[in-house]
Amino acid sequence: MSMNDVASNDEAASGPRRHNGPISRRLLAIARTVRSEEPSVGELFDRLESEGLGLTLLLLTLPALIPLPGPFGMVFGTFVALVALQILFGAERLWLPQTIRQRPVPQRLLRKVIRAGLDWAGYAERGLREDRLAWLTGRTARMLLALPLLLMAVTIILPIPMGNVMPALALIAASIGFMAADGLAVLVSMLIAMAAVVWTAVLLYTGAAAADYAAMLLARLAVHLRAMLESVGVDLGFAAGVSTVFAVAAGVAALAFWIQAVRHRRSRRTSLDAVPDARERSRAVARRNRGLLTAASLATAAAAIFLATRFMLTGWI
Known part of the structure; x- marks a missing residue:
């Protein structure tokens, strides 16, 4: 089965209304234009062009939504920072190492991803409108907005409990805005990013106070433990x-x-x-x-x- 067949089947099954949005159209464009049995990773992102940056941000940010500090935030936050750096330096397409670009994407996996993406886009596109505040989605605007996106990535990397959620939401809104060419979604992401900075500062302050209190409790427990053992001759x-x-x-x-x-x-x-x-x-x-x-x-x-x-x-x- 070719990707053209996948596109036709998805259009017939889901109806035209759910495929009228900008993200859905780009996903269907991939299904129509990629005709090889196992397209390479580089070929897929070349088809996406600048929208591939937004898609990559989205895919890398979703696992970082886990609110607990740990490897997810550190690993995926680092990858998000690398993508943000590419946007900062004016990249129009996602740069990938040649070894990764040449890796084939199984046709079956690609069909599942496109179908799942179309289902998700049907909900996400309800509040999106293509070319709204388009000046916020151009190359120059993306380069300027890459700085707060990089700051959000660094915030995700930091081991702060509950500190991943708001920066991740800001990155998700920005990635959707870039993919849909909707400047209002990008503007919303910047507002969330500002709130995330305040929230992170609050968490750092309360976390430092909590750490001091925990250290005090441990010190008291250590004194009582040593006194108890000495009282019984240990x-x-x-x-x-x-x-x-x-x-x-x-x-x-x-x-x-x-x-x-x-x-x-x-x-x-x-x-x-x-x-x-x-x-x-x-x-x-x-x-x-x-x-x-x-x-x-x-x-x-x-x-x-x-x-x-x-x-x-x-x-x-």
Whole structure:
């Protein structure tokens, strides 16, 4: 089945109204113009031209919506920053390393992405209008707006609890505005970005106050713990040594469990090929991996507790 057939099927199935928007038209343009069985990544983004920058921002920002600090924000925030830098220096198309540009995109995957994108665009385009405040979506405007977008990416990278949401929303609004050539959506994204700066400052202030309070509580707990052990005749050095041994043992166990979980995740496709139903295969993978993840999390928590106990016994806290 060619991409032209995919475009025709999607148009017939979804109706013309949902495909009248600017994002839908660009997705259908990809389906019509890319005729190879396995188009390369570079070919797809060449078809998108400047809209590929907005699409990339959108795809990289969505995983960063997770409100907790961790690898998602750091990794995807870094990629968003790289795209924002390209926009800042006036890139009209997304630059990718040659090895990535030459990688083929499976036809089946491409059809699924286009269909899912058309369904999503049908909702997102209700409030969009092409060429509204068009001066905010041109090349010069994009270069100027890349600075606040870069600031939002850096904010996502920072390990601030609940600090990812508003910067990610600003980036999503900007990416939709760039893709749809709707300057009002871009303007809304800048307003969200300003609110995100204020919100981040509030989180940093309250986070510093909370950290000071937590440090005070830990210091009091350490004093009470040392006094309790001394009252029953336990040597603090010996207790600290025992805590260190248990911390190392729990850490080694946690590392082993995490390695097993990663290996199991990588080998899940080959080990479950005999299960024909996709849902059953997914459930089987979840059941097998749940025990490893639970054990790894518990061992990690135990290692952290024993390590904190060791610091309290030796007076580091």
